[in-house]
Amino acid sequence: MDQTVEKSGRLEKLEGIGCARHRREDPRFIQGKGTYVDDVKLPGMLFGVMVRSPYAHARITSIDTSKAKAHPGVHAVLTAEDLKPLKLHWMPTLAGDVQAVLADGRVSFQNQEVAFVVADDRYVAEDAAELVEVQYEELPVIVDPLHSMDAGAPVIRPDLDGKDVGAHGRRRHYNHIFNWHVGDKDKTDRAFADAPVTVKQDMFYPRVHPCPLETCGSVASFDPVRGELTVWITSQAPHVVRTVVGLLSSIPESKIRIISPDIGGGFGNKVGVYPGYVTSIVASIVLGRPVKWIESRSENLTTTAFARDYWMTGELAANEDGKIRALRVNVVADHGAFDACADPTKWPAGMFHVCTGSYDIPNAYVSVDGVYTNKFPGGVAYRCSFRVTEAVYLIERMIDVLAQKLGVDKAEIRRRNFIKAEQFPYHTPLGLEFDSGNYGPALEKVLKAVDYEALRAEQAQKRADPNCPTLMGIGICTFTEIVGAGPSKSCDILGIGMFDSCEIRVHPDSSAIARMGTMTQGQGHQTTYAQIIATEAGIPASGIMVEEGDTSTAPYGLGTYGSRSTPVGAAAVARAARKIREKARKIAAHLLEVSADDLEFDLDGFNVKGDPSKAKSMKEIAWAAYNNVPEGMEMGLEAVDYYDPPNFTFPFGAYFCVLDITKKTGETKVRRFYALDDCGTRINPMIIEGQIHGGLTEGFAVAMGQELPYDEQGNVLGATLMDYFVPTAVETPHWETDFTVTPSPHHPIGAKGVAESPHVGSIPCFSNAMIDAFSHLGVTHFNMPYNNWKVWKQAQALGL
Amino acid sequence: MAKKTVVSFKLNGSAIEVLVEPRELLIHTLREKLATTGPHIGCDTSHCGACTVDLDGTSVKSCTILTVQCEGSELLTIEGFAKGGQLHPLQEGFTEEHGLQCGFCTPGMITRAYRMLQENPNPTEEEIRYWMAGNLCRCTGYQNIVKAIQYAAAKMRGEAVETSHPLMEKVTV
Numbered sequence: 007m008d009q010t011v012e013k014s015g016r017l018e019k020l021e022g023i024g025c026a027r028h029r030r031e032d033p034r035f036i037q038g039k040g041t042y043v044d045d046v047k048l049p050g051m052l053f054g055v056m057v058r059s060p061y062a063h064a065r066i067t068s069i070d071t072s073k074a075k076a077h078p079g080v081h082a083v084l085t086a087e088d089l090k091p092l093k094l095h096w097m098p099t100l101a102g103d104v105q106a107v108l109a110d111g112r113v114s115f116q117n118q119e120v121a122f123v124v125a126d127d128r129y130v131a132e133d134a135a136e137l138v139e140v141q142y143e144e145l146p147v148i149v150d151p152l153h154s155m156d157a158g159a160p161v162i163r164p165d166l167d168g169k170d171v172g173a174h175g176r177r178r179h180y181n182h183i184f185n186w187h188v189g190d191k192d193k194t195d196r197a198f199a200d201a202p203v204t205v206k207q208d209m210f211y212p213r214v215h216p217c218p219l220e221t222c223g224s225v226a227s228f229d230p231v232r233g234e235l236t237v238w239i240t241s242q243a244p245h246v247v248r249t250v251v252g253l254l255s256s257i258p259e260s261k262i263r264i265i266s267p268d269i270g271g272g273f274g275n276k277v278g279v280y281p282g283y284v285t286s287i288v289a290s291i292v293l294g295r296p297v298k299w300i301e302s303r304s305e306n307l308t309t310t311a312f313a314r315d316y317w318m319t320g321e322l323a324a325n326e327d328g329k330i331r332a333l334r335v336n337v338v339a340d341h342g343a344f345d346a347c348a349d350p351t352k353w354p355a356g357m358f359h360v361c362t363g364s365y366d367i368p369n370a371y372v373s374v375d376g377v378y379t380n381k382f383p384g385g386v387a388y389r390c391s392f393r394v395t396e397a398v399y400l401i402e403r404m405i406d407v408l409a410q411k412l413g414v415d416k417a418e419i420r421r422r423n424f425i426k427a428e429q430f431p432y433h434t435p436l437g438l439e440f441d442s443g444n445y446g447p448a449l450e451k452v453l454k455a456v457d458y459e460a461l462r463a464e465q466a467q468k469r470a471d472p473n474c475p476t477l478m479g480i481g482i483c484t485f486t487e488i489v490g491a492g493p494s495k496s497c498d499i500l501g502i503g504m505f506d507s508c509e510i511r512v513h514p515d516s517s518a519i520a521r522m523g524t525m526t527q528g529q530g531h532q533t534t535y536a537q538i539i540a541t542e543a544g545i546p547a548s549g550i551m552v553e554e555g556d557t558s559t560a561p562y563g564l565g566t567y568g569s570r571s572t573p574v575g576a577a578a579v580a581r582a583a584r585k586i587r588e589k590a591r592k593i594a595a596h597l598l599e600v601s602a603d604d605l606e607f608d609l610d611g612f613n614v615k616g617d618p619s620k621a622k623s624m625k626e627i628a629w630a631a632y633n634n635v636p637e638g639m640e641m642g643l644e645a646v647d648y649y650d651p652p653n654f655t656f657p658f659g660a661y662f663c664v665l666d667i668t669k670k671t672g673e674t675k676v677r678r679f680y681a682l683d684d685c686g687t688r689i690n691p692m693i694i695e696g697q698i699h700g701g702l703t704e705g706f707a708v709a710m711g712q713e714l715p716y717d718e719q720g721n722v723l724g725a726t727l728m729d730y731f732v733p734t735a736v737e738t739p740h741w742e743t744d745f746t747v748t749p750s751p752h753h754p755i756g757a758k759g760v761a762e763s764p765h766v767g768s769i770p771c772f773s774n775a776m777i778d779a780f781s782h783l784g785v786t787h788f789n790m791p792y793n794n795w796k797v798w799k800q801a802q803a804l805g806l
Numbered sequence: 807m808a809k810k811t812v813v814s815f816k817l818n819g820s821a822i823e824v825l826v827e828p829r830e831l832l833i834h835t836l837r838e839k840l841a842t843t844g845p846h847i848g849c850d851t852s853h854c855g856a857c858t859v860d861l862d863g864t865s866v867k868s869c870t871i872l873t874v875q876c877e878g879s880e881l882l883t884i885e886g887f888a889k890g891g892q893l894h895p896l897q898e899g900f901t902e903e904h905g906l907q908c909g910f911c912t913p914g915m916i917t918r919a920y921r922m923l924q925e926n927p928n929p930t931e932e933e934i935r936y937w938m939a940g941n942l943c944r945c946t947g948y949q950n951i952v953k954a955i956q957y958a959a960a961k962m963r964g965e966a967v968e969t970s971h972p973l974m975e976k977v978t979v
Contacts (some may be wrong), residue, residue, distance in 0.1 A: 028971070044843075218910075219854060268909065271910060273944070303850045559969045700945045705948075726853075734940075735941075736936055
């Protein structure tokens with residue numbers, strides 16, 4: 007009894023894996039002492055603003071900057087002509103295309119960057135931006151990607167004239183970017199030809215924006231004497247930014263310091279390199295003074311990277327009992343005017359090929375065509391791994407469409423098709439190896455928790471009553487994600503493998519500093535990484551400082567997006583901590599004068615096996631590391647680990663939603679949303695719950711209201727928070743969470759990543775519930791977002 | 807550029823004099839001239855509430871008021887909440903209930919919640935959600951923000967409070 011209490015006390019002191027450790031980030035944030043990019047203030051700092059195009063497609067006939075330059079307080083007005091001698095008017099994108107930093111004689115989307123005005127402060131800069139006179143000659147506009155490759159369509163990228171081969175193979179039209187396909191087409195086509203049942207559904211995943219509360223920005227400071235460049239930047243991937251800046255500027259990476267300070271949310275918005283970052287750097291180099299650039303919300307929503315914009319056609323072939331034989335998918339992907347999609351370089355459609363989902367589908371074929379339109383560039387992963395949200399949406403909608411056609415219950419059709427626990431590792435027909443999963447029990451747990459049968463009975467009753475004022479929709483989603491990019495054999499960014507890293511230094515007093523190549527933006531890395539080290543190396547988390555985001559101190563890493571911090575970064579953390587532990591074991595053996603093999607690790611130190619009274623704590627060992635190490639051993643207690651994962655991880659979940667829709671108004675109420683997630687080993691249950699709440703809320707926003715529509719002239723509509731839906735506390739539903747634990751077999755601590763599952767899984771769950779509400783009337787699909795107007799229109803069309 | 811004006815007000819209890827253009831927004835004066843960077847800028851349209859301050863006993867979005875309008879006022883920002891190293895119950899509640907993630911909305915949230923609790927010391931969940939609707943958060947989904955405010959309200963009413971997130975499951979012996 008005493009031993010249990012004693013052990014529990016030691017565990018509590020460690021605050022290791024599994025503890026609801028409260029966050030070390032909080033004290034500064036709750037007292038207004040965070041340091042976000044816009045809080046950085048340097049002596050002599052100037053402020054830059056962009057002059058942007060009002061037109062979606064136009065030739066620039068002249069730019070007159072003389073009035074702006076003459077305005078008091080203005081230091082520079084940069085245009086493409088000024089960047090040309092430096093070869094910085096164009097920059098490479100992560101997708102193998104190029105993007106204009108400042109418009110080079112032509113604009114191809116509304117709000118494209120045309121000139122950069124640098125002045126004493128933001129008021130003067132805004133005044134002067136108004137004085138830049140740009141003459142445009144309008145050109146015909148293409149906003150519909152389905153007509154982008156029509157004969158005679160306007161040429162969006164004359165700079166690519168004659169380039170029949172792009173970064174991802176042959177281009178079959180001047181507005182074509184790539185075709186990417188995977189799977190066995192012939193086998194799949196044959197399976198369709200033979201199948202007793204087939205279904206086909208078109209669906210559009212609208213263009214949306216991650217919209218973190220902090221917009222993008224940078225403060226560039228070039229020291230002309232030392233030749234050193236320091237940039238504070240809103241980046242989820244500071245090391246990659248350093249490499250890109252080095253490539254662009256020819257400054258060696260050793261003289262470039264990129265600092266991601268506190269980041270006010272990223273959600274994929276802060277992965278790319280944007281023109282504003284580049285112009286602030288160029289302006290600082292030209293002027294020899296620090297230059298700040300902070301975008302406005304409208305600039306954020308209309309220029310720095312959209313997500314989705316996928317036009318998908320899904321087809322399933324099945325037996326009469328609903329067992330699926332084949333999946334066929336065709337996609338037209340609208341990438342805007344430049345292909346600045348943020349994917350691993352070799353994967354132009356990201357991990358879209360996870361679209362066979364949680365189901366044992368023997369045959370599949372996927373083809374994705376990327377096209378140019380006169381819209382802003384992007385294709386970022388909005389709180390998801392690359393294109394996984396689109397993939398999961400496709401399969402989770404399709405399986406409902408199939409169930410509907412067959413008259414099979416939507417839970418039952420999933421049971422009949424799940425990959426079974428004993429089939430793992432499971433090889434999908436599209437070339438992925440799912441390492442682990444246990445889908446059936448997760449779904450059953452949820453169905454029991456919500457009393458599924460009773461809800462279906464209630465729904466049947468309501469459907470039978472013509473006077474019932476509401477429709478009731480029940481949505482199920484049993485998704486599998488693919489996260490943790492990724493194995494360097496298949497994943498790289500600009501040629502750099504997608505490993506991640508951790509370096510730990512244990513000080514003589516046994517406190518420690520740990521640095522990683524990832525970058526927290528609210529996920530709480532400073533809290534959770536320390537928990538992993540605590541468990542693995544026996545050092546209390548309270549004494550571990552975690553630092554990320556400064557490329558001059560942190561080891562190189564690919565950053566935080568695509569839920570890769572836990573699968574990749576945390577693996578490096580665990581392995582570095584184990585290296586510390588193994589060195590500590592040798593020192594302990596030396597101190598106790600026993601063989602290292604005779605020692606066992608016990609929470610916070612080493613015991614001699616069978617004689618726990620002979621022990622050395624990590625505190626004693628750390629001190630000895632600096633004065634009394636075994637013969638031939640280096641002093642100190644440090645470790646570094648670069649982790650190249652052998653595979654991705656595959657978190658999964660079973661989500662359930664009940665909607666009540668008022669027929670006469672289209673108003674939709676989320677009665678219940680139950681989310682069960684399996685993220686493998688759970689590092690901090692409090693933080694996991696918080697991440698899931700946040701992801702569900704972003705998923706709710708996408709399903710129910712977010713979109714960035716365009717008119718025919720290429721004007722982006724809904725570019726402020728007046729129109730772009732960001733839910734308040736009032737609209738946001740109450741969330742119920744649950745979990746199962748199926749550890750990843752290849753991850754050092756069995757963890758899989760969690761923060762994106764709720765976004766990926768909830769959106770099809772909402773869609774499935776919405777369409778389920780109308781399904782008895784023959785509706786198989788209608789497109790998001792389900793704002794009241796759109797739902798009302800659907801109800802009206804059915805005469806409700 | 808219009809002639810600059812001296813504006814005086816009290817900021818977190820200290821008398822301030824600051825020279826501004828008539829068009830200058832309070833948020834810019836606070837952040838750029840008075841080293842008060844707790845309130846943040848998250849939109850252009852007064853929707854997000856990240857810049858919320860307390861001005862003469864009212865919650866105000868400081869991006870929507872001119873500094874010259876603050877002559878003679880009393881201003882409270884997030885920087886004025888902790889006293890003598892002691893956190894305000896709202897600050898404590900936000901950390902105990904995990905009511906924040908990236909932290910960008912937090913200063914505005916806490917400042918708004920403070921005024922709400924002055925006006926309604928015992929709000930229901932529905933009231934909290936409604937009265938906080940001027941402040942956007944992209945990370946938390948609000949559920950833990952509601953709990954954080956309930957925690958603070960209880961503490962301010964003198965009731966015993968406990969986090970919903972104990973470090974470890976209680977060991978039964």
